[in-house]
Amino acid sequence: MTVEAIVGEVFNLDPWNVTDLSSKDTLAEWDSMGHLSLITSLEEHYKVSLSIADAMEMTSVGKIKSILKGYGISS
Amino acid sequence: MTDDRSTDDSGLRTFLTVLSSGHSDGSLLPSTLLLEQALERLIISSPQQAQELMAQHYEQVSKLDGKGRLADLLGRRLVEIKLLKEATEFVRMAFRLKWLGEGGVGVRLAKVLMQEGNHSDATAVLCAALEQDPANVAVVRGLYDSAAQSGDLQQAERYRGMLVTLDTSYSMRAYVFKERQKYPPPGRDVGIGVLSSYVLDWLIPYLDDECRRAGLSPKFHLAPFNQYMQEVLNPGSQLYAGKPDIVFLALALEDMFPLLGAGPKEEELSQVRSTIVEHVLTVIRELEVRCNAMIVVHEFSSAHRSGYGILDNRLAGGIAPWIAGVNRLLAEELSTHERAYLLPLDSVLSWVGKERSLNPKLSYMASMRLSETALHELARFSMRYIKPLKGLTKKCVVLDLDGTLWGGIVGEVGAEGVGLGPAAPGIEYVEFQRTLLGLLRRGILLAVCSKNNPDDALQVIRHHPHMVLREEHFAAMRINWQNKAENIREIAKELNIGLDSLVFIDDNPNERELVRQLLPEVHTVDLPKDASLYRRTIEELSDFELLALTKEDETRVAQYQAQSKRKAAKSTSASLDEYLRSLEIEIVTAQASREVSSRLVQLFNKTNQFNLTTRRYQAEDVGRFMASAETILYDLHVKDRFGDHGLVGAAVVRKGPGVWHIDSLLMSCRVMGLGIETAFLERICSDAAGAGVMRLVGEFRATKKNHPVTEFYAQHGFGLLREDGEHQEWELNLSQAGIARPAWIRVAEERKSDDR
Numbered sequence: 001m002t003v004e005a006i007v008g009e010v011f012n013l014d015p016w017n018v019t020d021l022s023s024k025d026t027l028a029e030w031d032s033m034g035h036l037s038l039i040t041s042l043e044e045h046y047k048v049s050l051s052i053a054d055a056m057e058m059t060s061v062g063k064i065k066s067i068l069k070g071y072g073i074s075s
Numbered sequence: 076m077t078d079d080r081s082t083d084d085s086g087l088r089t090f091l092t093v094l095s096s097g098h099s100d101g102s103l104l105p106s107t108l109l110l111e112q113a114l115e116r117l118i119i120s121s122p123q124q125a126q127e128l129m130a131q132h133y134e135q136v137s138k139l140d141g142k143g144r145l146a147d148l149l150g151r152r153l154v155e156i157k158l159l160k161e162a163t164e165f166v167r168m169a170f171r172l173k174w175l176g177e178g179g180v181g182v183r184l185a186k187v188l189m190q191e192g193n194h195s196d197a198t199a200v201l202c203a204a205l206e207q208d209p210a211n212v213a214v215v216r217g218l219y220d221s222a223a224q225s226g227d228l229q230q231a232e233r234y235r236g237m238l239v240t241l242d243t244s245y246s247m248r249a250y251v252f253k254e255r256q257k258y259p260p261p262g263r264d265v266g267i268g269v270l271s272s273y274v275l276d277w278l279i280p281y282l283d284d285e286c287r288r289a290g291l292s293p294k295f296h297l298a299p300f301n302q303y304m305q306e307v308l309n310p311g312s313q314l315y316a317g318k319p320d321i322v323f324l325a326l327a328l329e330d331m332f333p334l335l336g337a338g339p340k341e342e343e344l345s346q347v348r349s350t351i352v353e354h355v356l357t358v359i360r361e362l363e364v365r366c367n368a369m370i371v372v373h374e375f376s377s378a379h380r381s382g383y384g385i386l387d388n389r390l391a392g393g394i395a396p397w398i399a400g401v402n403r404l405l406a407e408e409l410s411t412h413e414r415a416y417l418l419p420l421d422s423v424l425s426w427v428g429k430e431r432s433l434n435p436k437l438s439y440m441a442s443m444r445l446s447e448t449a450l451h452e453l454a455r456f457s458m459r460y461i462k463p464l465k466g467l468t469k470k471c472v473v474l475d476l477d478g479t480l481w482g483g484i485v486g487e488v489g490a491e492g493v494g495l496g497p498a499a500p501g502i503e504y505v506e507f508q509r510t511l512l513g514l515l516r517r518g519i520l521l522a523v524c525s526k527n528n529p530d531d532a533l534q535v536i537r538h539h540p541h542m543v544l545r546e547e548h549f550a551a552m553r554i555n556w557q558n559k560a561e562n563i564r565e566i567a568k569e570l571n572i573g574l575d576s577l578v579f580i581d582d583n584p585n586e587r588e589l590v591r592q593l594l595p596e597v598h599t600v601d602l603p604k605d606a607s608l609y610r611r612t613i614e615e616l617s618d619f620e621l622l623a624l625t626k627e628d629e630t631r632v633a634q635y636q637a638q639s640k641r642k643a644a645k646s647t648s649a650s651l652d653e654y655l656r657s658l659e660i661e662i663v664t665a666q667a668s669r670e671v672s673s674r675l676v677q678l679f680n681k682t683n684q685f686n687l688t689t690r691r692y693q694a695e696d697v698g699r700f701m702a703s704a705e706t707i708l709y710d711l712h713v714k715d716r717f718g719d720h721g722l723v724g725a726a727v728v729r730k731g732p733g734v735w736h737i738d739s740l741l742m743s744c745r746v747m748g749l750g751i752e753t754a755f756l757e758r759i760c761s762d763a764a765g766a767g768v769m770r771l772v773g774e775f776r777a778t779k780k781n782h783p784v785t786e787f788y789a790q791h792g793f794g795l796l797r798e799d800g801e802h803q804e805w806e807l808n809l810s811q812a813g814i815a816r817p818a819w820i821r822v823a824e825e826r827k828s829d830d831r
Contacts, residue, residue, distance in 0.1 A: 009246065012250050040246075041246060044244075052436060
């Protein structure tokens with residue numbers, strides 16, 4: 001599953017409409033509770049435990065992808 | 076790939092050649108590969124032709140290893156070139172023939188169909204997909220969207236339920252919760268307040284789902300983060316404005332005592348204990364004064380290991396013993412508050428595992444102390460308070476026998492051969508029966524509904540050495556070859572409880588389906604195939620909770636049991652006379668005293684059949700009869716060999732000069748047909764005679780329901796004195812005739828003498 005697909009699932013959006021630029025500022029559904037839900041889903045899907053600093057930094061799809069690289073995950 | 080879509084018909088040619096020659100030359104493997112390749116080319120170049128060929132030669136296609144891939148490819152091609160009608164037809168067929176085992180292409184097609192507004196085809200495709208891929212969330216999502224968009228509210232709710240069952244994550248819960256807010260509430264309202272020292276926002280979608288499954292329409296009020304005290308203390312707060320039915324109070328030890336993890340000193344611990352308990356009690360007292368809600372306090376629980384390690388429970392300052400002590404103290408205090416309950420949070424979390432219950436990151440990032448897994452379990456457990464509060468507690472479990480209460484089929488293996496015993500196999504059924512016996516002790520009735528020869532089944536129930544539940548434990552039994560829905564309806568009638576108070580347990584899925592369809596009000600439990608999970612299945616039901624265990628709960632069972640024994644006696648006694656004698660009926664009649672007034676008022680107002688005048692006397696009338704020297708108010712108590720029926724009859728007699736007048740005479744229909752009424756009347760006669768009165772007049776007023784007693788006075792030798800429409804008066808001259816008390820009834824001494 002791609003990051004786009006996970007973001008689409010968590011926020012109930014068509015993954016085709018999710019891009020690297022999709023972020024907390026562009027998606028209304030991506031609020032603070034939604035952010036936690038997204039972090040949980042990412043951790044569960046990629047079987048990884050993200051540091052709190054990283055989790056808080058993941059505010060756009062592009063950022064999520066580059067941070068995940070640091071965990072050895074290419075998405 | 077796109078340049079292949081020209082008019083290349085090599086695929087078609089190869090396909091037909093291989094098909095006509097492939098079977099005869101015996102080289103099946105290469106020919107199937109050839110076929111697959113040919114089909115793939117054809118699908119790309121001429122999908123419509125490929126569809127026709129695959130439909131026509133479906134038997135050959137079914138033999139291909141790559142059929143799933145090919146079907147998926149063709150489905151996508153047809154969608155791509157917008158041949159939606161063909162795509163729908165093909166994809167449905169591919170699911171039906173099990174070429175497609177995974178819902179993907181169906182979901183894709185359904186999405187396009189829905190965009191075109193064609194919900195019926197979209198639904199058909201997705202239903203076909205669901206058959207092959209029943210756990211596919213995307214398929215159910217599609218079905219939900221289609222149902223919601225086409226306005227089928229009932230189906231939409233069904234699919235929402237399936238979605239949260241398939242995907243227990245918070246995001247799915249939250250999505251379904253949001254969707255549900257758009258639709259009118261389905262059931263009875265329940266107002267739920269949540270007060271917490273940590274962030275419990277995520278509990279709401281889980282709790283909402285559980286409430287809706289129970290047929291309730293919940294309205295939530297969640298106090299803003301860490302503002303529960305303001306909400307509690309402010310009489311104008313939103314919490315109270317919402318008039319909650321139930322308030323959950325969830326306080327975390329770590330929030331009240333942050334130094335807990337740092338090895339606090341013994342004196343500090345004991346001081347903090349009383350501060351914490353006093354704080355909780357303050358909240359409870361405020362809530363009790365300001366609203367009518369039931370209050371459910373989460374007990375304290377910690378997932379952290381103690382700094383003292385394995386010495387923790389040896390030390391006076393140990394953390395685990397201290398937490399247990401706080402909870403014990405809370406439990407004691409709360410037991411004196413009628414509306415307050417302590418929710419055993421620690422055992423709720425243990426059920427799913429402490430390690431899975433806490434998400435440290437969410438807790439640090441957002442003060443969310445409980446994980447999704449824990450919230451789900453907590454919501455499920457919370458229903459154990461909400462259901463009884465809303466009167467949703469079930470009253471009776473209807474049980475199948477073969478495969479449910481014991482292993483095997485008694486008609487085939489005989490009474491000795493059934494699976495029941497102290498070791499496996501057999502122990503799992505014994506344990507299941509013990510759990511059911513536990514329910515019975517709580518006041519939940521048990522009944523049997525089995526397709527069996529009664530003799531075979533009773534042989535096991537009466538004589539099998541390892542049977543835990545015996546005849547006396549069942550309030551009703553239906554062992555016959557009738558349709559189970561019919562039997563269950565009869566059981567409900569016999570026990571005089573509603574179908575919606577019944578839980579039906581049967582290992583046979585067909586019987587469950589039948590009952591589910593014919594009697595949707597009955598809660599039919601999905602029993603797992605593996606009998607070692609039966610016990611847990613019952614324990615996990617939140618339908619049997621009581622808010623208090625009253626004496627009635629225990630005696631009610633005894634009464635039903637006595638009733639079933641009486642019936643058993645009736646079927647074994649050769650003659651009616653013998654049966655009546657075997658009951659050893661004993662009656663006590665006396666002038667009623669104050670203690671029984673409320674029961675008398677109840678009898679006057681609800682007795683319909685055996686009621687000669689149906690005068691609905693109220694408490695003040697009863698008081699007046701007791702005080703007056705002109706009237707006698709009799710009460711009638713009945714007992715027999717099997718149990719005490721209690722106060723079941725009453726009569727009002729007005730004393731006049733030379734004549735006594737029976738103003739009212741009534742009796743519960745539970746004791747009709749045993750001659751008790753004759754003994755009761757005889758007692759009134761002998762009292763009159765004892766007072767030197769020789770004329771007795773009995774009144775009768777016909778109602779729609781009292782026809783069983785139309786002939787009552789005539790049968791007892793009274794003559795009709797006068798008649799006026801529905802109203803009759805009957806007379807008996809005691810100097811000429813008397814009434815004989817039935818020989819099988821003993822009249823006990825009065826409980827107390829009264830010389831009025």
